[in-house]
Structure formats: structure tokens, C-alpha cells
């Protein structure tokens with residue numbers, strides 16, 4: 425009787441078996457934009473103690489899946505207004521596989537970029553494992569240009585448009601991208617933090633009614649209501665896996681100066697931490713990308729501040745509590761605080 429009940433419960437919760445922990449993937453890649461240095465971020469994050477910091481989170485098991493090997497593609501196909509497409513494509517193809525592997529291993533996939541063009545690989549890899557996933561794009565920018573609407577020709581401004589099926593007809597044939605079939609629906613996308621949106625990007629967001637909390641909306645509703653509204657809208661039954669693609673430039677340029685396309689007037693670190701804590705607390709967060717940290721930009725203090733902000737965002741998304749955690753095995757310890765000692769010795773004296 426007991427056995428049957430346990431068995432049934434396990435069956436119905438098959439998808440939400442307890443996670444084994446997180447898997448870290450580094451993507452030292454910068455060909456999705458034009459500035460030197462964003463490819464250094466995974467190494468900079470690692471030497472700032474990324475793995476150790478995450479291991480300090482109570483009970484979190486961390487496995488490092490290493491870096492994606494990024495090589496310049498020798499294929500010389502050119503697509504109009506799309507810089508380094510074959511190289512971007514080759515990196516994302518590998519990344520997609522690695523993300524799927526981490527998720528299939530029962531871990532949250534934490535990907536450290538790299539520029540935001542790597543969102544193609546992370547979301548593609550997540551979608552292959554969880555077709556019902558929802559995507560929260562936290563960014564100053566919408567990254568939903570096509571090669572026809574982009575003013576920069578940089579693929580880091582195009583990943584969302586490459587991913588969503590509703591925009592597939594707006595692209596020409598993209599050589600080297602055959603591995604990636606845009607199946608993800610724009611109906612499962614939400615934006616947080618926008619404040620630099622190109623004309624056609626705005627058109628797309630309005631046409632498809634993408635739940636969007638730009639900075640002025642966050643001003644009005646606060647970060648907590650904003651993210652809760654997005655989660656409710658995309659997933660009214662509150663049972664879908666969540667992917668957060670976090671561009672460090674969503675933070676105010678004062679909080680995260682070392683990034684390629686900074687925009688003033690962004691999220692405070694406190695808002696970003698709160699956002700990640702709320703998403704973590706759903707128990708459904710399955711993938712985080714942290715992108716666009718560029719340690720080569722700014723001075724030492726800029727670099728340090730930006731990396732620390734990135735670490736704080738990741739920790740908040742993975743269960744770190746600002747209230748602190750009790751030491752393990754506390755029940756076995758004789759609990760006696762200094763206060764109690766004082767009190768007892770005073771009581772004895774009297």
C-alpha cells in the first residue's frame with residue numbers, strides 16, 4: 425500500500441525529481457560583437473572564485489563542465505550584415521549539446537559567456553530537453569534584431585530573433601546554421617530591464633505582445649511585481665522550467681561598468697538579486713546564462729565591481745540567502761551563545 429503510493433507520487437513528479445546540483449559551462453567567445461575582452465570572462469570569473477563561491481551555498485553540489493572550445497570557422501560564407509556567422513554558429517552548436525548534457529545529468533545549467541550571441545546555443549540546448557521551457561531575457565537590450573533590422577551587424581543583438589519560430593520567415597537562408605531549428609515560441613518569452621530598444625525590435629515586441637518590463641515599468645511596479653507578473657503570464661499553472669538569460673548590462677552602468685554596450689539608468693544590484701531570488705524560489709529554474717562581462721573594459725575597480733555583481737546574481741539564482749545559513753550539524757552541537765554564558769554565570773553569582 426505504502427509502496428504503491430510512493431511509486432505513484434514519483435511517477436507523477438517525474439520531471440521534478442530532485443536536482444543533483446549545478447553544472448558550470450564556460451564560453452570564452454566574443455565574435456558576436458566587436459570589442460576585445462568578453463571572451464576572458466569565464467577565466468576571470470573562475471579566478472575570482474566562481475566555483476568556490478557557489479559551493480559555499482548551503483547543500484549545493486557544483487560540477488565544472490569546462491569551457492567550450494571556440495575556434496574561428498574556416499568557412500567563408502558571408503551573410504549580409506551578420507558578422508562572423510560561421511564562427512558564432514560553430515560555437516553555439518557545441519554549446520547547445522553541452523547544455524543539453526548538463527540538464528540531462530539532472531543539473532541546473534549555468535553558462536558563463538561570452539557575448540550574448542551564445543544565448544542561441546543555451547536556449548536551443550535547453551529546449552531540446554524541456555520543450556515547455558519559458559525564457560526570461562534580462563537585458564538593457566531586446567536582442568531581437570534580424571540581419572535586416574540590425575544597425576550593428578553584431579549577432580549578439582540577434583539571438584532572440586534566431587531562436588523564435590515566429591520570426592523564422594524574416595531570415596534569409598543562413599549557411600552553417602542548419603543544426604539550429606527555431607522551434608521556441610515567442611509566446612514563452614518575457615523581458616526585464618529594457619531601456620535601449622531598436623525601432624523594429626519594438627515593433628516585434630508589440631506585435632507579439634511579449635510581456636515586457638522595461639525600466640519605466642519596473643519604476644512603476646517594482647521588481648517583485650514585475651517578475652511575478654511575467655511568471656504568471658507565461659506560465660499560469662506555474663509548472664514550467666525556467667531559463668534566465670542574464671545580460672550584465674541589464675544592471676546600471678554604475679553597478680556593472682565593464683561591459684561592451686553599457687546603458688545608464690538600469691537595475692540596481694539589489695533589484696537583480698531580488699529578481700533572481702524570486703525566480704530561484706519557484707524551484708523551477710533550470711538554466712542561467714551570465715553574459716557580456718568584459719574584464720578588459722574599464723579600470724581595476726570597474727572590473728572587480730562587475731565580476732562581483734555577476735557572482736552575486738548567480739548566487740541569488742542558486743539559493744544563496746542574504747539572511748545567512750546555519751552551520752551544518754548544529755543539532756549535534758551544545759548550543760550556547762555568549763549571551764547565554766553571560767547570563768548563566770551572572771545567575772550563578774547571584
Ligand SMILES: NC(=[NH2+])NCCC[C@H](N)C(=O)O
Nearest residue numbers: 540565569574576580581685
Ligand atoms: N547583447 C547585447 N549587449 N546586445 C546589444 C545590442 C545592441 C543593438 N540593439 C544591436 O543590435 O546591435
Ligand SMILES: [Mn+2]
Nearest residue numbers: 540563567671
Ligand atoms: Mn543581451
Ligand SMILES: [Mn+2]
Nearest residue numbers: 564565671673
Ligand atoms: Mn545588453
